[in-house]
Amino acid sequence: MSERTLVLIKPDAVxxxxxxxxxGRLERKGLALDAVELRTMDAALADxxxxxxxxxxxxPPLKDFMTSGPLVAAVxxxxxAIAVVRLLTGPTDGRKAPGGTIRGDFGLSxxxxxxxxxxxxxxxxxxxALWFPKI
Ligand code: CMP
Numbered sequence: 001m002s003e004r005t006l007v008l009i010k011p012d013a014v015x016x017x018x019x020x021x022x023x024g025r026l027e028r029k030g031l032a033l034d035a036v037e038l039r040t041m042d043a044a045l046a047d048x049x050x051x052x053x054x055x056x057x058x059x060p061p062l063k064d065f066m067t068s069g070p071l072v073a074a075v076x077x078x079x080x081a082i083a084v085v086r087l088l089t090g091p092t093d094g095r096k097a098p099g100g101t102i103r104g105d106f107g108l109s110x111x112x113x114x115x116x117x118x119x120x121x122x123x124x125x126x127x128x129a130l131w132f133p134k135i
Contacts, residue, residue, distance in 0.1 A: 003081040004034065006127035008116040009072035011065065013106075014038075019072050022102055022115060025088055031078040035132050039073045041066050048130055062111055073131045082124055085117040 009022050027033065041049070046063045053059050076085055090101025094113055097104035103113050118124035128135070 002077060002079055003121065003124065004075055004077045004128060005082045005085050005118045005124045006116075006131055007072075007074045007076050007085060007118075009074070010112065010114055010116060011069040011071050012109075012112040013114040014070050014072060016106075018106060018114065021106075023072075023074070025102060026074075026076055026085065029078075029084065029088060031076050031081055031084065034075040034077050035135055036072060036074045037132075038070050039131075040070050043067060045130070049127065058111065065111055075128055075132055075135060082118055082121060086119065089115050089117045 007026070009019050013019060013022060023033065023036070043063065046066050047054055050059065050062065050066075053062065078084065088102060090097030090103040092103070092113060093110035094103045094107030095110070097107070099105060102115050107114050118127050
């Protein structure tokens, strides 16, 4: 079933020049880019996007990181796109993510982990409405 999901290519990936690599992996897999924008997350958007994490101890440094510079927000679509993009992304911690995944190939951190991808249909709908209210 065709689905849409929200991807954020995080500020670490933008600083490291990995935007093309990451978008290329999504495109080569056969997924479509319905929207792609360079954006900067402000504090209010961070609190809304990460509503389920705002009370966690890792949230303050996560918020500082996510608002530290531009990121690339994208709506990605295709067959089972939510699960497929999560597979390409790999587990949260780059040290535990297998080779072949974006986090496994490019990172060593569980905070500065290059990419966010919606984790369910409900999250995708909520996050796309937050980042791209017009599409
Ligand atoms: P993301 O997919 O954007 O969803 C929540 C984010 O919180 C996650 O990627 C990481 O960037 C960050 N995160 C999750 N768990 C931890 C943790 N234990 N320590 C630091 N950052 C974390």
